[in-house]
Amino acid sequence: MNIDRLRRWPGRWLTSLRQNWKSHLGTLLMFLLLYAGIHAWQTRSVPSGVAPTFSAPAAGPQAGSGTIDFASWRASHPGQAVALHFWADWCPICRTEENSVSRISRDWPVLSVAMQSGDAARVQGVLSRRQLDWHTAIDADGQIAKRFGLASVPALVVVDSHGQIRFAEVGYTSEIGMRLRLWWAQTF
Structure with missing residues (x-):
């Protein structure tokens, strides 16, 4: 019975996602903002313009x-x-x-x-x-x-x-x- 439940789980999850996609937009937006913030912090010291030579x-x-x-x-x-x-x-x-x-x-x-x-x-x-x-x-x-x-x-x-x-x-x-x-x- 547990194996049948596991086999049905992906289909249920996808159905739920299709039906409730709008509720996931906030999560996606939060993830994208967090990613952009981390990227901006990690590259905050990278110079703009001409690349330094070495x-x-x-x-x-x-x-x-x-x-x-x-x-x-x-x-x-x-x-x-x-x-x-x-x-x-x-x-x-x-x-x-x-x-x-x-x-x-x-x-x-x-x-x-x-x-x-x-x-x-x-x-x-x-x-x-x-x-x-x-x-x-x-x-x-x-x-x-x-x-x-x-x-x-x-x-x-x-x-x-x-x-x-x-x-x-x-x-x-x-x-x-x-x-x-x-x-x-x-x-x-």
Whole structure:
């Protein structure tokens, strides 16, 4: 009898939702306002306008050059929106995003920034162990993240083709969310 009740539950719940959808609008609105408030608080220090530039030690495919210069890297992708993905090797949410970032980097220019994860050799080891083929700037002391107004990871900053910061997200961002933000920055 309990199994039959469990089988009927989704149908009852959906029927109730259809019949009482107006009563759920307040809950949805409250959720959206709470989400917007948390997002605004998390990104309150992110500068608007032109993205800060930086040079940092490198890891990943470009590690042979020793350093990576953000302005030069961005200039090597003319007319394209680019993403900066701030992450740390000790961050479990960052690990959850790894596959999404790898897939995004096949279609869009992505520069990852390893925040407070050690020196270039250590980060290179992490990238190799996790089989991540990311162009990575090393932010050993967190100063690059601070210039972007970020205090936690993971974070995604989308910079348009004119060098303007268009989006900043802190916390988990879905792959579709990353793609839509890059597309929006590229298109509009």
